[in-house]
Amino acid sequence: xxxxxxxxxxxxxxxxxxxxxxxxxxxxxxxxxxxxxxxxxxxxxxxxxxxxxxxxxxxxxxxxxxxxxxxxxxxxxxxxxxxxxxxxxxxxxxxxxxxxxxxxxxxxxxxxxxxxxxxxxxxxxxxxxxxxxxxxxxxxxxxxxxxxxxxxxxxxxxxxxxxxxxxxxxxxxxxxxxxxxxxxxxxxxxxxxxxxxxxxxxxxxxxxxxxxxxxxxxxxxxxxxxxxxxxxxxxxxxxxxxxxxxxxxxxxxxxxxxxxxxxxxxxxx
Amino acid sequence: xxxxxxxxxxxxxxxxxxxxxxxxxxxxxxxxxxxxxxxxxxxxxxxxxxxxxxxxxxxxxxxxxxxxxxxxxxxxxxxxxxxxxxxxxxxxxxxxxxxxxxxxxxxxxxxxxxxxxxxxxxxxxxxxxxxxxxxxxxxxxxxxxxxxxxxxxxxxxxxxxxxxxxxxxxxxxxxxxxxxxxxxxxxxxxxxxxxxxxxxxxxxxxxxxxxxxxxxxxxxxxxxxxxxxxxxxxxxxxxxxxxxxxxxxxxxxxxxxxxxxxx
Numbered sequence: 460x461x462x463x464x465x466x467x468x469x470x471x472x473x474x475x476x477x478x479x480x481x482x483x484x485x486x487x488x489x490x491x492x493x494x495x496x497x498x499x500x501x502x503x504x505x506x507x508x509x510x511x512x513x514x515x516x517x518x519x520x521x522x523x524x525x526x527x528x529x530x531x532x533x534x535x536x537x538x539x540x541x542x543x544x545x546x547x548x549x550x551x552x553x554x555x556x557x558x559x560x561x562x563x564x565x566x567x568x569x570x571x572x573x574x575x576x577x578x579x580x581x582x583x584x585x586x587x588x589x590x591x592x593x594x595x596x597x598x599x600x601x602x603x604x605x606x607x608x609x610x611x612x613x614x615x616x617x618x619x620x621x622x623x624x625x626x627x628x629x630x631x632x633x634x635x636x637x638x639x640x641x642x643x644x645x646x647x648x649x650x651x652x653x654x655x656x657x658x659x660x661x662x663x664x665x666x667x668x669x670x671x672x673x674x675x676x677x678x679x680x681x682x683x684x685x686x687x688x689x690x691x692x693x694x695x696x697x698x699x700x701x702x703x704x705x706x707x708x709x710x711x712x713x714x715x716x717x718x719x720x721x722x723x724x725x726x727x728x
Numbered sequence: 729x730x731x732x733x734x735x736x737x738x739x740x741x742x743x744x745x746x747x748x749x750x751x752x753x754x755x756x757x758x759x760x761x762x763x764x765x766x767x768x769x770x771x772x773x774x775x776x777x778x779x780x781x782x783x784x785x786x787x788x789x790x791x792x793x794x795x796x797x798x799x800x801x802x803x804x805x806x807x808x809x810x811x812x813x814x815x816x817x818x819x820x821x822x823x824x825x826x827x828x829x830x831x832x833x834x835x836x837x838x839x840x841x842x843x844x845x846x847x848x849x850x851x852x853x854x855x856x857x858x859x860x861x862x863x864x865x866x867x868x869x870x871x872x873x874x875x876x877x878x879x880x881x882x883x884x885x886x887x888x889x890x891x892x893x894x895x896x897x898x899x900x901x902x903x904x905x906x907x908x909x910x911x912x913x914x915x916x917x918x919x920x921x922x923x924x925x926x927x928x929x930x931x932x933x934x935x936x937x938x939x940x941x942x943x944x945x946x947x948x949x950x951x952x953x954x955x956x957x958x959x960x961x962x963x964x965x966x967x968x969x970x971x972x973x974x975x976x977x978x979x980x981x982x983x984x985x986x987x988x989x990x991x
Contacts, residue, residue, distance in 0.1 A: 483830050491834035516856055573748030574755070584928045585973040586935040589947065592954030592962055596776050672846040679849070680940055687849075694852035706850050713846050 515699040526700035527707060536689065536708075543674060543685040546602050550609025550670045555663055558614045562621020562662070563651075576622060583615035587669070588676050595681065605677040605685070612673040613666030620665065624658025625651070664720040671713050778960040783967065786960035794949055794961070796968065803934055803945030806862055810869035811930045815923060818874050822881025822919075823907070832882060843875035848933055851940055865944055869933040873926035880922025884915030917987045924980040931976060935969060946972070 500520060506512065507519045530536050561579070565572045587608060594604040594611075628651065636650040652659075678687025686709055693701040760780040766772045767779040774782075790796045825832040825839075851868060858864040888911050896910040938947025946969050953961040 483833055487830055488834045491830060492838075495835065570748045570751070574752030577749075578752065578756075581974045581977060582970065584932065584977060585970050586932040586939075586947075588936045589939055589950050589966055589969055591939075592950065593966065595954075596959070668844060668846075672848060675846065675849050676936065676940065679852075690849070690852060694855070697856075699856065702853055702856075706853060709849060710845055714841055714844065717844050 518700040522700040523703045526704035530704045539684060539686050539689045546605045546674045547609060547671050550606045550674060551613050551667050554610035554613030554666055555617050558617025559621050559659060561618040563625055566622040566625025579615060579618055583619060587612045587673050591677050591680060600681055605674050608677050609670040609674040612669040616665035616669060617662035620658045620662025624655040628654045660720060660723055664717060668717055778963060782960040783963045786964040790961050790964050799945040799949050806865050806934045807930055810866045810873060811927045813870045814873035814877055814926050818877030819881050822878040826882045826885040839875050839878050847872045848936055851937055860941060860943060862944055865934055865937045868937055869930040872933040873930040876925035877922040881919050884918030885911050887918060888914040920984050920987050924984050927980060931973060
């Protein structure tokens with residue numbers, strides 16, 4: 460019985476993460492993060508200088524930093540960024556409006572939910588970029604085809620999230636609204652939309668992520684402007700420091716947009 | 729009694745039970761018929777949207793002439809290699825991070841950021857690093873599929889009920905025994921959720937990169953048919969890829985449900 464009651468040192472170590480842990484301060488966490496980052500940078504620089512890789516495949520950190528600096532003051536970059544941003548936000552606006560409307564309809568009506576939501580649900584994770592040839596045929600080779608593909612990508616995430624949000628609205632809130640004889644407009648603006656704020660913003664966050672990726676991929680495939688086009692240009696020139704710099708900027712911007720909308724979604728009403 | 733049962737299981741009862749699903753399917757059929765009619769009377773240009781009947785007929789052609797089954801095999805092979813590699817690497821990393829709370833707190837956010845990062849955009853970089861070969865597609869899909877498995881492994885292991893750990897502790901289990909007999913089996917359903925997400929990413933990346941770099945299986949086939957302006961063939965293969973994707977997701981969901989403990 461003593462064996463079952465007492466915890467051996469061995470078992471204590473084994474379950475340490477699950478039971479208790481030594482106090483971890485923010486300083487410890489920062490230290491590990493800085494160490495890992497420095498290690499990665501050191502390995503990178505080491506590989507760059509080792510001569511193991513052909514030519515510029517792994518450029519030195521200083522060359523990447525120089526390219527990054529040049530990129531951030533290059534007017535061509537901002538012109539292309541403007542094109543991509545415009546395409547992405549237009550696609551998000553179109554996909555968002557259609558997605559929210561679809562979500563409200565599917566969330567409010569059980570019959571329509573059972574009839575159509577499985578299609579939206581199962582189509583949502585399919586690879587959207589394969590629809591690009593169709594979009595080119597429908598909307599041409601210009602920005603419209605990228606916007607259409609981006610809108611389609613954003614649509615599914617937003618529609619599903621809104622439908623789920625609609626179904627999760629507390630019935631008490633709806634009854635309170637009705638007991639105050641709220642009009643349809645008041646019900647929509649004072650009850651439904653505030654209650655669905657978080658799921659809609661989460662849907663927009665997911666939708667924006669997929670819209671950014673899809674628009675950029677479409678630009679890499681067929682375009683003469685935008686950041687995706689710029690990525691293919693530096694790739695064609697074999698400007699590897701430029702390619703790394705561009706990818707760093709694109710990844711950082713995608714992450715920042717994601718974090719911003721995530722923060723908005725987490726904020727209390 | 730038998731009559732009542734027969735009545736209940738008749739077509740009328742079937743409609744009441746599956747009415748919405750039947751209505752959903754019927755509306756798709758009606759939409760296809762409307763498109764067929766609009767294309768045939770010239771309202772919609774058949775060089776933009778081919779008649780659905782031509783798309784259906786094109787299936788036979790893409791199977792016989794374009795070797796769609798062989799192409800599916802190539803895509804599935806790339807998917808399997810990347811997906812298994814993601815599991816074999818992701819689960820141990822997740823377990824290691826779970827084991828060390830400090831490293832977990834320091835790196836979990838970074839793994840989360842990796843899950844949301846548009847890795848597929850870096851395909852020109854991977855082309856330079858690995859050449860224009862299936863290796864590029866596999867490596868990219870692997871990286872894209874890695875983060876969900878790591879995150880869900882951590883979540884699953886952390887969610888192990890204390891009572892189970894106490895049972896293991898009371899039996900004086902070693903660290904390894906505790907992991908393999910208690911923590912891992914308990915975390916398996918959540919880990920599988922990570923595997924489902926990961927393999928979905930893998931599928932999207934494999935087909936997407938095949939299309940973008942014009943190499944490999946189904947993605948390349950779509951690109952080739954589109955470049956030949958074979959519209960019915962392009963639509964047929966796109967529908968085929970969507971069907972394969974849906975089948976794949978349904979299968980993964982079923983396995984996930986099967987693994988989920990009864991409540």
